[in-house]
Amino acid sequence: MDTPWTTTPLTAELLRGALDLERTAHGLLPHRLPARARAQYTDPQLAMAESQPSGVRLVFRTRATAVQLDTLPTKRVYVGAPPRPDGVYDLLVDGEPAGQATAAGGNTLTIDMTTGSFESRTGPACTVRFDGLPGRAKVVEIWLPHNETTELVALRTDAPVEPVPADPSRPVWLHHGSSISHGSDAASPTTTWPALAASLGRAELVNLGLSGSALLDPFTARAMRDTPADLISVKIGINLVNLDAMRLRAFSPAVHGFLDTLRDGHPTTPLLVISPILCPIHEDTPGPGAPDLSTLGTGQLRFRATGDPAERAFGKLTVGVIRDELARIVERRAAEDPHLHYLDGRALYGESDAAELPLPDGLHPDAATHRLMGERFARLVFGDGGAFVGA
Template identity: 75%
Template sequence: MSTTQPDWTTTPITADLLRGALELERTEHGVLPHRLPARARAQCADGQLAMAQSQPSGVRLVFRTRATTVELDARPTKRVYPGAPPRPDGVYDLLVDGRMTDRGSVAGGSTLTIDLATGAATHRPGPAGTLRFAGLSDAVKDVEIWLPHNETTELLALRTDAPVEPAPDRGRRVWLHHGSSISHGSDAASPSTTWPALAARRGGVELINLGLAGSALLDPFTARALRDTPADLLSLKIGLNLVNTDLMRLRAFTPAVHGFLDTVREGHPTAPLLVVSPILCPIHEDTPGPSAPDTAALATGRLRFRAAGNPAERASGKLTLGVIRDELARIVAQRAAEDPHLYHLDGRDLYGPADVAELPLPDELHPDAATHRRIGERFAALAFTAEGPFAPAGA
């Protein structure tokens, strides 16, 4: 860790410098951004949810400064999956006046070792490290540091060689999005290149990303978090996690979707609300979950997933992506008769049959960096342009 120089400024990391987090927890040495509030976290002891919501997808430090050098002390939590390929260090993206300028990582940190077969996890504390960006212009500029979307990140200190102040509000609309690991950003190249981040930039909006890997399960506490978060535009990507966790049957799914939408609408009665069904995922189109690690692939050092359900079980109400798409379309059509600001988007319009041959899902569940870019571009074209549900007023 570098030594603070006498002429440097150390700025406390406070909520007015962070965007995209719903809550900031004070720790012994710094702060930890959360994407679900404490009340929601207290209502579920699931380790996957705890990990996902603490990974700061879409969370970024945003400030105005003349600084030419910026240092950030952070303690990341790295994930290790025994038997699977090592995961690269999380990436921090530096944007200056909205333009991608540099990238970096923080070595070291704590380690969370997760058994893919049982889900058992072991946490080992580790040291903090320092991220350094140098050689910036000495002009006044808006700086954004996007935190790793897939690495829990405790923020300890922000140092600069010139004073820092919160960046001014640019008056942009706020887009609040909820979805699964694909929305969270699994297998994207960096935090500012997850598909929601790319779509937000094209749409000229401020993103709050509540994509929660493995945890988009129609939980009431998540609906309340969405309800209570100020936003101008909302989208809900529903389906994949319900299949790959094999959490519920069709009888429970339909009223759960209605209840989730009812709760969100309590806080956002007239905001454009877009319900997005799953992108194409061949292993679960007609085969129910759960998803399971492919042990044969793990034996060769590759991480892949397979559908462990039986297609015949659809008759007993088990969910597949096809079943969910049909039911979501029906629910939205039913509700839209009384809710003119409710919209539906078939996820296959973002990634569908024609894309599979060109850009297959490497592990059978998650898109790679190129596919995130394609999904982000298509979502922006379908949602934010003149004919889309998120079109600016007067467009």
């Protein structure tokens, strides 16, 4: 017998983790930066990163035993590199993992890393289906692929759906960082290190990890300033080195300005500044970073640092230089801001970890390291004595 499907309109009440929702010709496109921020810099890399819904999830209450979600994903293809796996949709039932699915098809974005060019091709919408759910009333979460732009087309269930009010006992944690925070090379959207840490810390995550775009952009600071949050963290450094985006003279005032903007909207919210995790290629060697073209076609793209360590004397940034400066800035500001805290990123992933779990491409942690970082963050920051305790 055919399933008697109920179609539920996709609205903001069903979504968490997005700062903006765009109505498209196909449905609803979640954004992790608001329209005003997106209009200030229309770079394709930033547009791709902020539209990839890391931490964005559908949340609803239902007795449904079957759920269908029609989506239009955008797949990435890198010229000369092996095909990327389809993005993963994680299903949670009452907070517990209950299934995974992928969506084949959709649009394609072809990226040539040797030239920086982007080429788009349209494709068909797809259907993600979860069956065999318990027939009782329950809270269902569908976490969208953290690394795949996803337009939401239609939601169908075999029982009615209703929104779920936010749990007031769970603080909203607003986090900003680079591709590592975005979830690069994590296994699935609920296993990025911020998602794991949020789950262990019983927090509601808003993840503004923006691959390649954690650059102290003022529009990102203003977006965070204007976003309600109980806890805030910013992970600063690696993208500034990767892109050779600024020198020390510009970096220090930019950090102060970013933090000042956050404090304009969140004057007493616990605010944690996190320095880069260990990155051997950039510890003492400045950027820019670049793909190692000799590894294209080998099945494992790697990155390398192209700067000269001697250029540190002229203000070029390395992750080591950035750690020292961030620690100095936070120590100075904390004298007047008791809610400001600092975490050395090497406490999440350091030298001993690199020996056991080296970064596969020289920059990004693998799935096991995401889990390690998430567990450590939860213990150090949400645990006893941590920056987020008692907020």
